[in-house]
Amino acid sequence: MSASGQEHPTLSIGDVADRTGLTPAALRMWEIRYGFPVPVRLDSGHRRYDAGQVDTVLDVLRRRDSGMRLDVAVEQAVRAAVGTARPARSSVFAELRRLHPWLQPQRLRKTTLIALSWAIEDEFCSRAQRAHLFGGFQHERYWAPARGRWGELARGARSAHVFASFDAGTEGPVTHVPLDEDHALLREWLVLCDAKGLSAGLSAWEVPGQQGVPEKERIFETVWTVDPVAVRDAARVCARAVADAGLDEEHELELALVGPVQDTKADLAYVTAVFNRVVAYVDHVRD
Numbered sequence: 171m172s173a174s175g176q177e178h179p180t181l182s183i184g185d186v187a188d189r190t191g192l193t194p195a196a197l198r199m200w201e202i203r204y205g206f207p208v209p210v211r212l213d214s215g216h217r218r219y220d221a222g223q224v225d226t227v228l229d230v231l232r233r234r235d236s237g238m239r240l241d242v243a244v245e246q247a248v249r250a251a252v253g254t255a256r257p258a259r260s261s262v263f264a265e266l267r268r269l270h271p272w273l274q275p276q277r278l279r280k281t282t283l284i285a286l287s288w289a290i291e292d293e294f295c296s297r298a299q300r301a302h303l304f305g306g307f308q309h310e311r312y313w314a315p316a317r318g319r320w321g322e323l324a325r326g327a328r329s330a331h332v333f334a335s336f337d338a339g340t341e342g343p344v345t346h347v348p349l350d351e352d353h354a355l356l357r358e359w360l361v362l363c364d365a366k367g368l369s370a371g372l373s374a375w376e377v378p379g380q381q382g383v384p385e386k387e388r389i390f391e392t393v394w395t396v397d398p399v400a401v402r403d404a405a406r407v408c409a410r411a412v413a414d415a416g417l418d419e420e421h422e423l424e425l426a427l428v429g430p431v432q433d434t435k436a437d438l439a440y441v442t443a444v445f446n447r448v449v450a451y452v453d454h455v456r457d
Contacts, residue, residue, distance in 0.1 A: 179210040179218040186219050190227045197227075204244040205428060206230075210269055211399065226251045248428055249421060261354035262306075262362070262404045263373040266393050270400045275391045283374055283390050285451030287361045289444045290370045290394070295323045298365035302427065303330040304408040306360030306373075310336045320344055329423060331412055333360065347415045355411055359390060362404055364427065368440065369401040370394070396441055402427060 183194045186207070192200075200206055207227060209217035226247050233243035266273055278286070295303055303324060307313040313334055324330030324343035333347045333355045349356045359374040374390040383389075395401060409424045418424060 179220040179223075181219040181221065181224065183209070183217045183219070186224055186227065189224045190231065192227065192231075200244070204241060206244050206248055208428060210403075213272070222251065245425075249425060260407055261358050261373070261375075262360055262371070262407050263358060263375055263391075263393060264354070265407045266371075266373060266395070266400060266404055269403050270395070270397070273393045273395055273400065275393050277377070277389050278374070278392045279386070280388045280390060281386050282448075283359060283372075283392060285448050286372060286392075286394060286444075287359075288451050289447035290361050290363065290372055291319065291323060293440055293444045293447055294363040294365070294368045294370040294396075295327075295361075298363055298368040299326060300328040301326075301363050301365030301368070302405055302409075302423070303327045303364075304333070304360060304362040304405065305331075306333045306355055306358045308334060308356060308359075310334065328426075331408065331417075333358075333408070333411065345412075345417060347412055347417055349411070349415065353411070355408075359392075360408075362401060362408060364398075364401050364405040369398040370396045370440075370444070371401040371404045373404065396444070 181189075183197055186192070186197060187194050190197075197207065201208070207219055207223040209219055212218060229247040229250065230240075230243045233247060234240050238246070267275070295301065303320075305316070305320060307316065313332065313336075320330065320332065321342050321344060327343065330344045331347050332344055333349055335351065335356055336346070336348065357375065359376075360372070362371040363369060364371075372392065372394040374392040377389045377391060380388050405427050406424070409418065409427050412418045412423055413421060
C-alpha cells in the first residue's frame with residue numbers, strides 16, 4: 171500500500187529499482203516473502219507502482235541500514251505509511267473500474283441484485299474460512315432484515331464490517347462503521363468476501379432519476395467479480411474507510427490486506443455454483 175493511497179500507479183519495477191537502488195529481483199523477492207511492495211498488475215501482467223511505495227521502500231532501507239532485521243523493517247515502514255496516509259474517500263465501484271476496467275458494469279433490477287448478493291453470501295461468505303467480510307446497507311431499514319443472516323456469516327470470519335448511516339456499535343461478530351453523509355460508500359450497495367480460495371465481490375450504485383419506480387424494479391449499475399486480486403483491491407478501500415472512522419487505530423485490518431493475493435485464479439466450480447444460485451434466487455425473489 172502506498173503512503174498516499176491515492177496516486178495512480180505508473181512506475182515500472184525498473185523505475186522503482188532505479189529510484190531505490192534495489193534490483194528488480196530483490197523487489198520481487200520482497201513481494202513474495204514480505205508482501206511488499208504490492209503492485210497493480212496490468213492486463214499484460216506487468217507490475218506498476220506509485221511514488222508513495224518508493225518512499226516506503228526507502229524507509230525500509232533506512233531502517234534496515236540502522237541495524238533492524240529486514241522483516242521488522244518492512245512491517246514498521248508499512249505500518250508507518252498506512253498510519254500517515256490520508257484515507258481515500260473513494261467508492262469500491264470507482265476503484266474497481268479504475269484498476270480493473272475489464273469489469274464492465276451491468277444494469278440490474280433490484281430483485282436480480284438481491285439474488286446475486288444472496289448467492290455470494292451463500293456460496294462464498296458462508297463457506298470461507300477466516301475471511302474479511304464487508305457489507306454496505308446504507309440505511310437501517312435495509313440492515314434490519316439482514317441482521318441475523320450477517321451475524322451467522324460473521325461467526326467464522328476473521329472480521330466483518332458493515333457500512334451504514336447509523337451507528338449500531340458492535341452486534342456480536344459484526345462491527346458497524348458509521349459514515350459521514352457525504353461518504354461515497356454510503357451510497358453504495360456492497361458485498362465483499364476476501365478469503366483464500368473463496369473471494370467474491372459486488373458493488374452497485376442506483377441509477378438516478380427513478381422517482382416513482384417501484385422499489386424492486388429500480389435499476390442499479392453493478393459490477394461483480396470472483397477475481398481475488400480485484401476483490402483485494404476493493405477490500406483495501408473498505409479497510410481505509412474503517413480506519414478513517416477510527417475503528418482500526420492500530421491499522422491491523424489494513425495491514426492484513428496489504429500482502430499479495432496467493433490464489434489468483436477463480437474456482438470455476440464456485441463460479442458455476444453462484445450462477446446457479448442467482449437463477450434460483452431470481453425466481454424466488456420475483457414470486
